[in-house]
Amino acid sequence: MTPKKTTPNKPHIVFFFSDTGGGHRSAAEAIIEAVHLEYKKNVTTEMVDFFKDYAPAPFNHTADLYRYAVKAPRLWSASFYATDGRARARMITATTWPLARRAAKALVREHPADLIVTVHLGANSLALKALGNNRPPFITVVTDMVTTHALWFDNRADLILVPTQLARQRALKYNMPPEKVRVVGLPVANKYCKPLGRKSAIRKKLGWTLDKSIVLLVGGGEGMGPLAKTARAIDASGLDVGLVIVCGRNQRLKTTLEAQKWENPTFIYGFTRDMPDFMRASDFIVTKAGPGTIAEALNAELPIILYSKLPGQEDGNVTFVEHEGAGVWAPKPQDVVRALTRWLSRPEERKKVIENCRRAGKPEAARVIARAIGKLLGLSTRLSG
Numbered sequence: 001m002t003p004k005k006t007t008p009n010k011p012h013i014v015f016f017f018s019d020t021g022g023g024h025r026s027a028a029e030a031i032i033e034a035v036h037l038e039y040k041k042n043v044t045t046e047m048v049d050f051f052k053d054y055a056p057a058p059f060n061h062t063a064d065l066y067r068y069a070v071k072a073p074r075l076w077s078a079s080f081y082a083t084d085g086r087a088r089a090r091m092i093t094a095t096t097w098p099l100a101r102r103a104a105k106a107l108v109r110e111h112p113a114d115l116i117v118t119v120h121l122g123a124n125s126l127a128l129k130a131l132g133n134n135r136p137p138f139i140t141v142v143t144d145m146v147t148t149h150a151l152w153f154d155n156r157a158d159l160i161l162v163p164t165q166l167a168r169q170r171a172l173k174y175n176m177p178p179e180k181v182r183v184v185g186l187p188v189a190n191k192y193c194k195p196l197g198r199k200s201a202i203r204k205k206l207g208w209t210l211d212k213s214i215v216l217l218v219g220g221g222e223g224m225g226p227l228a229k230t231a232r233a234i235d236a237s238g239l240d241v242g243l244v245i246v247c248g249r250n251q252r253l254k255t256t257l258e259a260q261k262w263e264n265p266t267f268i269y270g271f272t273r274d275m276p277d278f279m280r281a282s283d284f285i286v287t288k289a290g291p292g293t294i295a296e297a298l299n300a301e302l303p304i305i306l307y308s309k310l311p312g313q314e315d316g317n318v319t320f321v322e323h324e325g326a327g328v329w330a331p332k333p334q335d336v337v338r339a340l341t342r343w344l345s346r347p348e349e350r351k352k353v354i355e356n357c358r359r360a361g362k363p364e365a366a367r368v369i370a371r372a373i374g375k376l377l378g379l380s381t382r383l384s385g
Helices: 023-039 050-054 059-069 073-083 086-110 121-131 165-173 199-206 227-235 251-258 275-281 291-299 315-323 333-345 347-360 365-377 379-384
Strands: 012-017 044-049 115-118 138-141 159-162 181-183 213-218 241-246 266-269 284-288 304-308 327-329
Touching (some): 012 121, 023 044, 023 365, 050 086, 050 121, 121 138, 138 365, 159 165, 159 365, 165 315, 213 227, 227 241, 227 251, 241 275, 275 291, 284 291, 291 304, 291 347, 304 333, 315 327, 333 347, 365 379
Parallel strands (some): 012 115, 115 138, 138 159, 159 181, 213 241, 213 284, 241 266, 284 304, 304 327
């Protein structure tokens, strides 16, 4: 791969990510969007999928393997916790380095940068080792909310930006310098951070029912989790609600649900780019415990019901949502129905949950990260000069 030519007099920022789950790419894109909102065309940016483009076989297929690995949650959880811890993280880096050295050095050589941002735990230590002492500023943006693996944390990084106070506590437990670890929230696209607007106007635009509470059910980009069973349980519960079901790329699930007869007004979608409006127009969200969806729901002040999680890095997401009073863990369909029933029948309790979402949400996260990048690059000085 030929080295990228940087633009003279414009700082160039390189983002290392991997498509092992959608959250890493989304975080990088959100930060890049925020950087350009803050500094316009005065910087250049670049994303590099370090696994796919540089890792030796079979590691270059990590994103594909990930999709299969997460379908065995117990095995995934066991491997997550078996490799966690500072000593084990150092051992992983040391044993991986002989295999990854050539690729890691090619990665940093072919993508010269004025500043590097990583949004994936696999890039941190290997990239820092390949860069050596004479390197540009290096920022790690942690995209797991609470249960953060030790590989996220390398004290050679200039900044480690974490989404929650609980994540910061884990970083300090792994002996990261306190002055380097900042709580900023999880970066999400700017479209999820705009004023909420009136639900009725958005619902009218979407063609949804106007006279019922709307329950938004989301299974992630791949339509994962017990989505169909949960939707049917809500529909059969007798609750007077409208259902909006987002199946993602799971076309089979979408077809199955469209063929079903529903008691309540029900709107079924595949993959959609209208999720910001969907969240603003809904009253509750039922979702798996993905960090991006949780952050987006908090920004929309949307009470959260978590009905599935990936053991390991998503365990703490449940803890965070419950700790903040922003939602509940409801792993069975009847638990989901029970939570909805309680919130619908107790408006004061529901109002408190909405207030907790507002307090826990950090819609400025991507912009805060962009400004931290600008500060390290001295952009404010350059732009005012």
